[in-house]
Amino acid sequence: MSLRWLYLAVLGPLVLLATLAWWGTRVQIKAAWTDARDNAELLAPQLAQSLTAEIASSFRLIPIYPHPPSPGPTSPQEEHLQSDDLDVLNALRDDEDAGTSASGLPLRALAALRIEALFPNTQDRQSLIQLLTESAPSALTAPALTQLGTTTEVQSNWRRDEEIRRQTQPLPANIWSILPPAIHTLPSEATPPVGLARRTENHIEFFSSEQVREWLQTLQPPLSPGLQVAVLAAGNLSNPSPDGRSLATAKLGREIPLLLEVRALPERLEASLRRQQRWTLALLAGAMATAGIALFTIHRTVARERRLAELKSQFVSSVSHELRAPLGSIRLMAEALQQGKVAHPSEFHTLIAREGARLSHLIENVLDFARIEDGRKRYRMEETDLTALIHAAIDLLRPQAKERQVTFESRLPELVVSVDPAAWQQAMINLLDNALKFSPEGGIVRVSAHQIPAPPSLSIAITDQGPGIPKDDHAIIFERFHRLGNELRRETQGAGIGLSIVKHIVEAHGGAIHIDSQPGHGCTFTLILPLTAHRGSPTPSPCAS
CATH class of the missing domain: 3.30.565.10 (Histidine kinase-like ATPase, C-terminal domain)
Known part of the structure; x- marks a missing residue:
């Protein structure tokens, strides 16, 4: 019974400590979630305001021109297109008020193409490409870019802008809208990214999802560990992703149909606490194992000592019995010899000698055992x-x-x-x-x-x-x-x-x-x-x- 109480006295507090450590970690995890939620509720409006300002200042302008071209009255400067004079053609190309031809094509772009045909490599190539992609309709730009041998990247960017123009054509003016991916199949490099677009009289203001991603990347380092920011379409807030949990949301500007969501990443938020919990429980488990081994060793030692004490008690009893029998026989035979009651003394002498040898053998065994136990043998x-x-x-x-x-x-x-x-x-x-x-x-x-x-x-x-x-x-x-x-x-x-x-x-x-x-x-x-x-x-x- 005493050993059971010893086990309880040693292992009981360790089990209690392990339970308290686990419960304490659960309380810390709950507090970490509360702090993260409070932090997210303060952070979400600030980040929404920052992203709204970023969209207002960093959108890209995409020019709008009639498509297909609309025929109109002939411009007085159209006759200059027939000139072979480089200076006349340069002046027409650089005139922002040159207008359009009778077919509705911009005179500036036509003049630039004529210069390229009559006087190759005399124009700045980058300026020429910019002029064609920003002012000319697709009926003129597509073959012109091919004829000029522009790179695939230039042609892909132009086709992307064309798709954005096509998607924004039915949108109401001056209202931000979310553009879906292109419905028809385009080459992969020409597929426009999902983004925001707002159509004005002469331009399209476009803020791509790539720009949103770049803005989010600039925010990630200052965020608290375990927090993540996502931008979602307003009115279509998806369920939290498998690796995150929504803590707070904030809408962007009144005209921008986006929501900014602050999410928690449970594994990162709880990582340090879980690690602390594992180490604490591991240390306590090690302590319990060490205590258990020590108690088991003590138990075995005590059991062995008890067994040894029992064996020694049996040994003393056995030796006493072994000594009593021959000593009793010797004493009785010696008394019989002393009193002269033995007819044949030689037989008693033989018996006394045998019992004496038996005693000597027993005593020699005991003495030898003592020497062996003491290491003196x-x-x-x-x-x-x-x-x-x-x-x-x-x-x-x-x-x-x-x-x-x-x-x-x-x-x-x-x-x-x-x-x-x-x-x-x-x-x-x-x-x-x-x-x-x-x-x-x-x-x-x-x-x-x-x-x-x-x-x-x-x-x-x-x-x-x-x-x-x-x-x-x-x-x-x-x-x-x-x-x-x-x-x-x-x-x-x-x-x-x-x-x-x-x-x-x-x-x-x-x-x-x-x-x-x-x-x-x-x-x-x-x-x-x-x-x-x-x-x-x-x-x-x-x-x-």
């Missing part, structure tokens, strides 16, 4: 007859095996290896004693060994016919204080440190220990010992009892 390597050492361990446990009617069978090669003989004998006794304790009455404990060529090592296997060990326990069977089953119902003796000591000894010699067991099929412990030196041949040496 040291090993002295020397050339050792390992076969003889194993046989000695078997002989030491043979009386116990005889009582349980268990037989030791061994088939070992004669080898001399570099080990710590005392430690290795202790390891073999622990393994053999473990196999003996779990073997059924009349069972067999087999000890075998063989050499492994690569890498050169020795494999020693101890196999019993006991109940076996579940696979799930294979990884923890070598842990300190670990014993299988319930401590109160355990029938076998032991303190739970024997296999842990064996594992430490084998690994200290550079080897490894493996277990192969299944429930109901006995157990085999295999020791792998690297060979650093050997003498003799691996001749089998049988030993059975």
